[in-house]
Amino acid sequence: MTKFSANLGFLWNDRSLPDAIRAAKAAGFAAVECHWPFDTPATEVKAALDETGLVMLGLNTRRGNVEAGDNGLAAVPGREEEARAAIDEALAYAAAIGAPNVHVMSGFAGGPKAHVTFVENLRYATAEAAKIGVTILIEPLNHYDAPNYFLGTSEQAKTIILEVGASNLKLMFDCYHLQIMEGDLVRRLEKLLPITGHIQFASVPDRGAPDHGEVNYGFVFERIAELGWTTPLGAEYKSTEPTDKTLGWMKR
Known part of the structure; x- marks a missing residue:
């Protein structure tokens, strides 16, 4: 049976992070993940994880100065010191709560210098x-939601992963972003599974629950299971309704 992880950056994000963890457990999720947990003491998150028996599969590095338009730092030339401080912070938090993955956000950048900067920061x-x-994860984002984001395609991510050459650098395969940018999800996943560290999903094109839109997630989830993937899949979707009202897809 396919297992799911609740992304608490979007689901139950009207609650404190510890309470969102408890809500995910009550709803039947097998794991949780988050975006930027740093305003919540790691001790409180760890206590909620211990209480529920859930694992926090991953978290992101800080975006930088969001008010100034930052969305990650690791590929931005000239900001290496900030990028590495964000990496250190995320790794320390992950260690404190037992999270196995950290997603390093590349940010808005482009060109050869940005590529070199990203590779060097990923080696660090x-x-x-x-x-x-x-494990360090990198995630391509679609250019509708994140115009000018450095990492935009799975092939670009694969090239960088091979160049860095570290066994603990993997692809975050987000079905929502990659369907928009590239499509052909199942064949692409079959090809990239050896370098994939986590899988996320949401409906396309509205990024809602996976029970509508242009992707037949019943088929996609079945194929992922056939490929031998056992880690919970990350439900990273947005909704205009309270989260508990959007979970009918889990029963189906």
């Missing part, structure tokens, strides 16, 4: 993460 991140047994 993977070396530091290896000391505590954590």
Whole structure:
């Protein structure tokens, strides 16, 4: 049976992070994940995880100065010191709560210098993460939601992963973003599974619950299971309704 992880950046985000963890457990999720948990003490998150028996599968590095338009730092030339501080912070938090993955956000950048900057920062991140047994994830974002985001396609991510050459650097395969940018989800996932570290999903094109839109997630989930994937799949979708009212897809 396919298992699911609740992304608490979107689901139950009207509650404190510890209470959202408890809500995910009550709803039947097998794991949780989040975006930027840093305003909540790690001790409180760890206590909620211990209480529920859930694992926090991953978290993101800080975006930077959001008011100034930042959406990650790791590929932005000239901001290496900030990027590495964000990596250190995320790794320390992951270690404190037992999270196995950290998503390093590339940010808005482009060109050869940004590529070199991203590769160098990822080499730093993977070396530091290896000391505590954590995997670094990189995620292509679609250019409708995140125009000018450095990492935009799975092939670009694959090239970078191979160039960095670290066994603990993997692809975050977000079905929502990659359907918009590239499509052909199942064949693409079959091809990229060896370098994939986590899988997320949402309906396309509205990023809602996976029970409508242009992707038949029943088929996609079945194929993922056939491929031998056992880690919970990340439900990272938005809704205009309270989260508990959107979960009918889990029963189906």
